[in-house]
Amino acid sequence: KQEVTQIPAALSVPEGENLVLNCSFTDSAIYNLQWFRQDPGKGLTSLLLIQSSQREQTSGRLNASLDKSSGRSTLYIAASQPGDSATYLCAVKAGSYQLTFGKGTKLSVIP
Amino acid sequence: ETGVTQSPTHLIKTRGQQVTLRCSSQSGHNTVSWYQQALGQGPQFIFQYYREEENGRGNFPPRFSGLQFPNYSSELNVNALELDDSALYLCASSIGQGASDTQYFGPGTRLTVL
Numbered sequence: 527k528q529e530v531t532q533i534p535a536a537l538s539v540p541e542g543e544n545l546v547l548n549c550s551f552t553d554s555a556i557y558n559l560q561w562f563r564q565d566p567g568k569g570l571t572s573l574l575l576i577q578s579s580q581r582e583q584t585s586g587r588l589n590a591s592l593d594k595s596s597g598r599s600t601l602y603i604a605a606s607q608p609g610d611s612a613t614y615l616c617a618v619k620a621g622s623y624q625l626t627f628g629k630g631t632k633l634s635v636i637p
Numbered sequence: 638e639t640g641v642t643q644s645p646t647h648l649i650k651t652r653g654q655q656v657t658l659r660c661s662s663q664s665g666h667n668t669v670s671w672y673q674q675a676l677g678q679g680p681q682f683i684f685q686y687y688r689e690e691e692n693g694r695g696n697f698p699p700r701f702s703g704l705q706f707p708n709y710s711s712e713l714n715v716n717a718l719e720l721d722d723s724a725l726y727l728c729a730s731s732i733g734q735g736a737s738d739t740q741y742f743g744p745g746t747r748l749t750v751l
Contacts, residue, residue, distance in 0.1 A: 557737065570742040577737060623736060628679050
């Protein structure tokens, strides 16, 4: 059974700092990995999707990497801003195409 | 292009009642998935519908059921509500059920069971 773990559960950083969020998964037979952002009480916004054959994806200040063999992904956020405050969720797609999610990392960026 | 929409936004029910949640897929999408997100947890897969048929189900009891209509909109029905059913219910649509097809999520329905 696929399990996804995200560390840390919560993170507080001053504005302008670069930061890394971690995601690990137990079964490396995945099709892709996706990072989402969730604001309180809201739905999910897709940030980056990495196919299993790819090593990384970039969008603006965000960079996500994937090491399938070790079951790890990182989300790098450069020059953090207060508007980046949200919960970040990592999800993998495998098997019957459902997404398996971690519990998320709650990020607070302090002005 | 219209994104994924869900209704209602919020809902309050009592134990033992039944509830129906609705989802309209993004234009051109024929696959809908439903997820349950309890407070402080990641979303959990309930089931997926592809062209009006259920083609995948997570670890949820039969009192969770669904439908997909010819226009690919979908319903999630929950019978005999329990307190633990209180959660944010998310619907996601995709252009197909392939491994590389991205799922686009709606804003969710917040269900509170008293």
